[in-house]
Amino acid sequence: MKHSDFNRLDLIILDGAEYRVSSHDTDGIVLAGIAAPHITRSITHGELEELLRSPRFRYVAEGASRAVAERGLIGLPEHFRDLPEAKRDIALWRHLYVEELLRYVDAGLSKRTEASVNAILPAIIGAVEMAIRKRQRGLVKRAGRKEALHTPPCAKTLLTWKRDYVNSGFNIMALVPQTHRCGNKRHMLPGERAAFDALIAEYASPLRPSIDGIHERATNLYADFNRGRAEQDLPKLKPPSRSSVYRAIRQMDPYESYLQRHGADAANKKFALIEYGVQVLRPMERVEIDEWEVDLTTLIFDASLLDQLTAQQATALEVTRLVVCVAIDCATRCVVGLTLSRSTSSQAAIRTLEMVTTDKTAIALSLGCRAGWHQGGRPEFIAADMGSAFVSEDLKIACAGLHARLMNPAGGVAKLRSRIERLFGTFSSHFVSRFRGRTFSNPVQRGDYNAEAEASLTDQDLLEAFVTYIVDVYHQRRHAGLQGETPADCWNRLVDKYGLPTPVDAMDRRAIFGVELERTISGRGVRVFGADFTCDELRDAYKHRHQRSVRLRFDQMDLGWIAVEIDGTWYPAHDLSGALTGISFYQWSAFAQTVMEHNRERAAVSAEILHDGFPAPHTRETVASYGYRIARLSGLSSLPEMAYLFDLDLRALLMGDRHSVERLARYTGCDPAALSNGALDASNPRRLQLGVDPRNKVMSAKDRFRFCPACLGELADGHLRSACLARTDWLIDANHVCAEHEIRLMTITPRKASRIQPDLSSLVLQLTAAQKAMWQPDHPTSLECYIAERLGGMHGGRWIDDLQLDVIIHTAEVFGAMASRGANASWQDISADERRRHGCIGADVLTEGPAAVKDFLHDQIGRGRHGNDYRKAFGKAFDQFYFRKDQPAYRPICEVMAKYVGENFRFTGQEKVFGILTRGIQPTTLRSLCKQHGIGTKITSLVLKAQYGIRAGESHVVDPALIAELAPKLRDLLNAQDAGRHLGICVEVLRTLIADQLLLPDFRFNNRMMGFRPETLDAFLGTWVAPTKIRKTRRKVACKPLTIFARAHRTRTSHVLLAADAAEVNFTYDRRKQGLGALGIAEKDSAAVLERLRIFPRNRAALASTDSTGLKNHGKIQ
The missing domain is CATH 1.10.10 (Arc Repressor Mutant, subunit A)
Known part of the structure; x- marks a missing residue:
């Protein structure tokens, strides 16, 4: 369509700039700017048609005229419709008079003089009032109706209205009254x-x-x-x-x-701008989750007993406000998760997130709801606030397991989570207001209302009411945010359109939300909360593997099967009974509690029978006391005899154990402090009262122990301990000869540190065995021979000759047990004969010296990759030495073992092994050496492979000298990611620079792995970011960053660099950035660069044909 009726006084506003129509023809119009420098602009008729429908274009008829300018000065709006109604009515009334006058003048019935107008004024007034009456009374005439008429003007006023109307080009705006400008307004002084x-x-x-x-x-x-x-x-x-x-x-x-x-x-x-917010299309595309302290006081009590309480008792119950954690689907406004708790916690948030992924129809039907609650699924995006429950690591782990992005917008800005905040407002106004005990949102609204005294709901009642309201009321109500559609109907409509959200399978549910435990494997599998679970993998692990404990996870809503981990893989294990299928943990707990209460009631029935059985154990004490008195009369009053009679631990009595002494006092009917026979002297634990006669007080030797080898050799092994300690004549200092065999008693002189240790039971057994070997020369052992030599005062110059004899025997037994049974085997059932054989094996090792001890430990426990591995490698033997490391007698043995551990186990620094400081071995694996020198493991392994032909993984042993030689060179080498950061560009742009040979790496392993030196990158930047290539200007220049320019024109950054260099175009430089990222192309230079890029494909093809992978000079670190 052609527009040719524009006037020179017409005003056109295009993109905020004012224009006049300069000329027009059949092709279009030419506009001239009103403001200097009067820029002209041409518009075709087709473009003008598009602009007329756009808000960018405004056409004001005669907008550049004087009348329009004056109208702007007096404060009138642009459009007549925007006037106040009163002024608009006055203008329309004046317009009737003026048009009627112009009709008379055009017809020649009047002139434009005051006298001529006075002649026709009554007729004009009558015509105007008749038109007003018709408009006011409508179609039906009725007598007595009031009519509102304005006072008619005089001839002079009418002529003034007509003159203003005609001079304005018959614009009704000229008839608007200017009464707002009336009045004597005083202007203030400056x-x-x-x-x-x-x-x-x-x-x-x-x-x-x-x-x-x-x-x-x-x-x-x-x-x-x-x-x-x-x-x-x-x-x-x-x-x-x-x-x-x-x-x-x-x-x-x-x-x-x-x-x-x-x-x-x-x-x-207050002045927040209202927007549409986050736009979502699919169900579960965005889920908002938040916590809200319910504006309702709740009773924490068993609901079944509430009706049985009086008013005073009900008032005394605990009253509190619960916290509800809710999740809402933003697309459909459906509530997809809800939990109720006493306080905010991450576990409540995780349980809510678990409900989001499940079908909750069973819960709704069990609470009496008429509709289902099937809304839910795997969320794609989760929005929560900055509360402690939503920034916890546990919730982040759960979201990561669901592959859902968790975002925590800034706190205090409710519009960032508008759906959930609006839902809480609905709960407060439409749900909480139905119950007594409401706390209201602030003290002003609450007034004098006592919410605590009015509380009537229990926590269970509140939960049931919440679920019922959400399922049967909220989901079925018309929602204003959904244009009147209900949330349930919206969910069904969007599911039909986009399909159901992705579900969460049972194994993932146990991995994400399951409760994790650790149990021991048995023949029946694993036992959890009183039920046995098993599978083929568990049975195979029990029979053929050394793994005895497994991790397991179970779903609290279904105990029918659990997930167990075996060698890093999770397998399903089912309930053997099959009774737990579909049973939740909460149902099972309630059932177990019911059974326990029933058993407790039945146990109370037998309380009388059980009470009658209590005196029976005291009979033993009575018999024991009676037996003690008989023993005293018979002269059997030694400490070993009483220990044997009363089944007491003789070693504990010798060590002065308080419980053993009290037990002995209870059997004998005496006070522990008043025992005079058969007990330890309170003043000296080494003093024994071994006779009925108070004068028969003997004291064991302070610096030596004696025994008769002939007496011990004639006795059986089962009576060695009691027979040895029963011979009181051996413990008398004055006796040096056995009265029975007239053989001189043998003496052991222990070190000073062992004189306070009266427990010689283990030593007596070994000494007895050694003396039996002396009388049986056909079956001697190395340990027995060595003990005989030591007891005989002979020394062979061995390194263990200075060690205490009981330390040698104990160490030999431990080493022998390690060799015969293994380090981690049980040693509880070792007999005396087996200990003797074990001691023989360990004695062979000890007598050969420390080197043999180290070789023995190397065969038994091996080497370790970490320092703390030696504890597990020693197994049962670790405690045998660790708890004796502070005894000086064991220090030589601990020093040898600590030296071995330091040589074969790695430590981070100086650490103690069996109480001895050790530095550990030097690292030899690739990972440890790279960590020591501060270089990358991956780049080092590639260098070894490319330069030396060595294939080494992280755990492989490599030459430390070789790594130390490469470390200074590799430490300064940057990979592609670090080189990109150094240049201020991304890795993809860096690879294009390498492909076009603008930048050559110092070391190249393959198409993706390469190394750069910092000086190479600095030289590259010095070439392209040199001062000669930077545009020098002090004004702000419109430009576009280099990488954005390349992306906008679908070309490489390297091509833009080459094109700009060929066109001799200088770059702009942004001081806020660094490297190539600071370079830009000015808008006025864009055309020249693009012109070069159009003829660049030939050069680009030639550049692509270059063998960019043949950088042989960069294949070796110099």
Whole structure:
């Protein structure tokens, strides 16, 4: 369509700039700018048609005329419709009079003079009033109806209206009354205006003064002004009225004034811009989760007993406000998860997230709901606030397992989670208001209402009411945010359109939300909460593997099967009984509690029978006391005899164990402190009272122990201990010869540290065995021979000759047990004969020296990759030495073992092994050596493979000298990612530079792995970011970053660099960035660069044909 009726006075506003029509023809129109430099612009008729439908284009007929300009000065709007209704009615009324007058003038019945108009004025008034009456009364005439008519104008006024109307080009805006400009308005003096504006500005203050306060200050200010003016004989100034102060305050910026009075947060909240928010299409595309403290007090009590309480008892119950954690689907507004707890916690958030992924129809039906609650699935995006429950590591792990992105918007900005915040408002106004005990949102709304006293719901009642309201009320109500559609119908509609959300299978559910435990494998599998679970993998692990404990996970909503981990793989294990299928953990716990209460009631029935059986154990004490008195009369009053009679631990009695002494006192009927026979002396634990006669007090030797080898050799092994300690004559200092065999007693002189140890039971057994070997020369052992030599005073110059004899025997037994049974085998059932054989094996090792000990330990426990591995490698033998490491007698043995551990196990620094400091072995694996030298493991392994032909993994042993030689060179080598950061570009751009040979790596392993030296990258930057290539200007130049320019024109950054260099174009430089990322192309240079890029494909093809992978000079580190 062609437009040719434009006027030179017409105003056209295009993109905010004002134009006049300069010319027009059949092709289009030419516009000339009104403001300097009067830029012209051509528009075709087709473009004009498009602009007329766009808000960018405005056409104001005769907008550049004087009348339009004057209308703007008097404050009239652009359109007649925007006028107030009163002024619009007056203008229309005047328009009737003016049009009627013009009709008379055009017909020649009147002239444009006041006298001629007075002649026809009654006729004009009559015609106008008749038209007004028709418009007011409508179609039906009715007598007595009131009519509102304006006072008619005089001839002079009518001619004035006609003149303004005609001069404005018959524009009705010329007839609008200008009464708003009437009045005698006084203009303030310059100094007065400045003082008044400063006073008005005080309204925007954190002190928040009122309008009356500002008016009072203005009155006082003008009083001071007038006193000064009176002294200068100047007239007084009239102070502004309250309405003037009010109008001045109303003219202030409302946002700025509110910001100064109430703060930034309050201002942003009050003047928040309303937007559409996050737009989602599919169900479970975005889920918002948050916690809300319910505005309702709740009784924490068993609901079944509430009806049985009195009013006073019900008041005394615990009353609190519960916290509800809710998840809502943003697309359908359906509530997909809900939990109720006493306080905020990450576990409540995780349980809510678990409900999001499940079908909750069974829960709804069990609580009496009529509709289902099937809404849910795997969420794609989860939005939560910055609460402690939603920033916890547990919730992040659960979201990662669901492959859902968790976002925590800034706190205090409710519009970032508008759906869930609006839902809490609905709960407060539409759900909580139905119950007694409401706390309201603030104390003003609450008033004198006592919410705690009015509380009537229990926590279980509140949960049932919540679920019922959500399923049967909220999901079935029309929702304003869904254009009147219900959330349930919206879910069904979107599911039909996009399909159901992705489900979470049972194994993933146990991995993400399951409770993890650790149990021991048995022949029946694993036992959890009283049930046995098994599978083929568990049975195979029990029979053919050394693994005896497994990790397991179970779903709290289904105990029918669990997941068990075997060698890093999870397998399902089912309940053997099959009774737990579909049973939840909570149902099973309630059932177990019921069974326990039933058993407890049945056990109470047998309480009398059980009480009657209590005196039976005291019979033993009575018999024991009676037997003790018989023993005293018979002369059997030694400590070993009493220990044997009363089944006591002789070693514990010798060590002075308090419980053993009290037990002996209870059997003998004596006070523990008053025991005089058969017990330890309280003043000296080594003193024994071994006779009925108080004079028969003997004391064991302080520095030696004696025994008769002939007496011990004639006895059987089962009576060795009691027979040895029963011979009191051996313990008398004056006796040196056995009275029975007349053989001199053998003596053992222990070290000083062992004299406070009266427990010689293990030593007696070994000494007895050694003496038996002396009398049986056909079956001697190395340990027995060595003990015989030591007891005989002979020394062979061995390194263990200076060790205490009981330490040698104990160490030999431990080493022998390690060799015969293994380090981690049980040693509890070792007999005396087996210990003797074990001691023989260990003695062979000890007598050969420390080197043999190290070789023995190497065969038994081997080497370790970590320092703490030696504890597990020693197995049962670790405690045998660790708890004796502080005894000086064991220190030589501990030193040898600590030295071996330090040589074969790795430590991070100086650590103690069996109480001895050790530095550990030097690292030899590739991982440890790279960590020591601070270089990358991957790049080092590639260098070894490319340069030396060595294939080495992280755990492989390599030459430390070779790694130490490569470390200084590899430490400064940068990989592709670090090189990209150094140049200020991404890795993809870096690879294009390498492919086009603008940048050559110093070391290249394959198409993706390469190395750069910092000086190479600095030289590259010095080439392209040199001062000669940077545009020198002090003005701000419109430009586009180099990488964005390349992406916009679908080319490489390297091609843009080459094209700019060929076109001799200088780059712009952004000082806020670094490297190539700071370079840009000015808009005025874009055409030249693009022109070069158009002829660049030939060069690009030639560049692509270059063998970019044949960088042989960079294949070896120099």
